[in-house]
Amino acid sequence: MNWEFIYRVGIIEAIKGVPVSLYVTFVSLLIALPLGFLCAITRFRRVPVLSELISVAVSFLRGTPLVVQIFIVYAGFPSILNYMVQTFNWNFDAFSINPYVYAFFVFSLNVTATLTEVFRSALSAVGKDQAEAARSVGLNAFQANCHIIIPQALVSAIPNICNEFLNLFKSTSLVYMMTIQDITGKLRIAASAGYNYTEAYIVIFIVYFLLGFGMEKLFQRIENNMKRYKALPQT
Amino acid sequence: MISVKNIQKSFGHNHVLKGIDFSLNKGDVVVILGPSGSGKTTILRCINFLERAEQGELTIGDIHVNLKHATSKEIHRIRKRSAFVFQNYALFNNKTALQNVMLSLTVARKVPVPEAAGIAKAALNKVGLSDKYDAYPSQLSGGQQQRVGIARAIAISPDVILFDEPTSALDPELIGEVLGVMKQLAHEGVTMIVVTHEMSFARDVATNVIFMDGGVIVEQGTPQAIFDNPKEDRTKQFLKRILLEEQ
Numbered sequence: 180m181n182w183e184f185i186y187r188v189g190i191i192e193a194i195k196g197v198p199v200s201l202y203v204t205f206v207s208l209l210i211a212l213p214l215g216f217l218c219a220i221t222r223f224r225r226v227p228v229l230s231e232l233i234s235v236a237v238s239f240l241r242g243t244p245l246v247v248q249i250f251i252v253y254a255g256f257p258s259i260l261n262y263m264v265q266t267f268n269w270n271f272d273a274f275s276i277n278p279y280v281y282a283f284f285v286f287s288l289n290v291t292a293t294l295t296e297v298f299r300s301a302l303s304a305v306g307k308d309q310a311e312a313a314r315s316v317g318l319n320a321f322q323a324n325c326h327i328i329i330p331q332a333l334v335s336a337i338p339n340i341c342n343e344f345l346n347l348f349k350s351t352s353l354v355y356m357m358t359i360q361d362i363t364g365k366l367r368i369a370a371s372a373g374y375n376y377t378e379a380y381i382v383i384f385i386v387y388f389l390l391g392f393g394m395e396k397l398f399q400r401i402e403n404n405m406k407r408y409k410a411l412p413q414t
Numbered sequence: 415m416i417s418v419k420n421i422q423k424s425f426g427h428n429h430v431l432k433g434i435d436f437s438l439n440k441g442d443v444v445v446i447l448g449p450s451g452s453g454k455t456t457i458l459r460c461i462n463f464l465e466r467a468e469q470g471e472l473t474i475g476d477i478h479v480n481l482k483h484a485t486s487k488e489i490h491r492i493r494k495r496s497a498f499v500f501q502n503y504a505l506f507n508n509k510t511a512l513q514n515v516m517l518s519l520t521v522a523r524k525v526p527v528p529e530a531a532g533i534a535k536a537a538l539n540k541v542g543l544s545d546k547y548d549a550y551p552s553q554l555s556g557g558q559q560q561r562v563g564i565a566r567a568i569a570i571s572p573d574v575i576l577f578d579e580p581t582s583a584l585d586p587e588l589i590g591e592v593l594g595v596m597k598q599l600a601h602e603g604v605t606m607i608v609v610t611h612e613m614s615f616a617r618d619v620a621t622n623v624i625f626m627d628g629g630v631i632v633e634q635g636t637p638q639a640i641f642d643n644p645k646e647d648r649t650k651q652f653l654k655r656i657l658l659e660e661q
Binding site: 312 | 417500509522
């Protein structure tokens with residue numbers, strides 16, 4: 180075991196990669212949260228055509244491995260684009276697209292797919308009586324959603340959102356496949372110089388564990404704070 | 415001043431209401447009795463548009479609507495003048511008692527918050543919950559939750575309050591506190607339509623009792639007429655069974 184590699188190179192490279200991993204995670208999540216919510220409402224309301232389209236897309240995204248999706252998007256798409264550029268004589272370099280664009284695209288779509296189902300089940304978990312009571316006291320559909328249905332749905336969705344966030348954070352370790360140097364990417368490069376792969380992966384393991392553990396604790400606090408109305412002691 | 419005419423409603427092939435007519439005056443307490451499945455609850459739900467009737471007319475004060483064709487604006491006007499108390503309370507779980515009562519004032523009626531808070535507190539005081547303003551429904555007993563439900567109904571000073579089996583989900587020892595509040599409201603002249611199995615409430619508080627079975631009104635009259643001198647065999651049968659059970 181090359182200890183020197185671990186604390187001289189490994190840890191420093193890992194820390195350099197942390198902002199990149201977090202950047203991809205947060206941007207993808209920020210795109211996916213509203214998008215997933217809209218898709219969930221479309222599915223929940225059973226909007227014709229759109230609802231079915233979303234359902235098919237979700238099945239595709241959830242049913243295929245992330246690695247394959249990354250290959251198709253990152254390797255396949257530019258080739259198709261390049262073919263079109265040559266055929267139609269566009270003045271555009273198909274291989275010049277920033278890899279982050281591909282990363283945001285793949286990860287946000289993936290998370291959107293999961294969050295669609297998360298939000299949909301959260302919306303159906305709010306009792307029917309809540310909507311009826313809201314209508315009966317004179318709230319219109321929009322007001323009922325804003326004041327009663329959505330706040331309650333969000334609370335029951337929070338544990339799953341946290342789960343999905345952690346999954347996303349871990350999956351972003353695949354962005355090195357798109358030449359982005361996140362935690363994993365930085366360490367793989369550092370390791371290749373002296374073939375210190377075992378040491379590199381141990382560092383990656385520890386860094387992800389510490390960050391993941393911290394996030395989990397943070398989310399627990401948020402969750403407990405948001406669901407405070409649920410299980411309070413009797414006054 | 416409140417009347418319904420010829421309410422018809424089916425669920426699939428099940429013809430639940432086969433033409434219901436009745437009317438009541440300001441301050442009346444109408445109690446609807448009948449075996450399960452006779453359509454009692456469906457009447458109230460149709461009046462509050464929680465179910466769409468297939469036919470029927472509703473008049474509350476000067477508002478006259480067709481139960482089948484009412485526009486959302488008309489429905490909104492009816493709901494502003496009537497309130498519904500649910501069997502399972504149906505309080506907003508993410509709101510405190512006070513917020514539950516205030517919401518229909520501040521959001522649906524645009525009453526300014528300080529004024530709405532005043533009205534809501536008065537309503538909660540009236541049902542004996544002056545110490546529970548900030549309690550969430552999960553912190554309240556069934557009886558307390560139902561009293562918040564009643565406060566939510568009286569806060570909008572409706573022309574009529576519809577009670578859908580308000581005590582059916584309660585433990586026997588909690589029924590009294592809810593019935594007590596309802597009796598008090600009746601004495602204050604609040605107009606109510608009550609679906610219940612509480613015979614003593616019907617006998618003591620109702621101004622008018624309706625007995626229904628199989629989607630039609632079998633008999634209606636004063637409590638004395640219905641309880642002491644029922645004309646229809648079906649009513650006699652029902653009362654005999656219920657009163658026997660109560661003894």
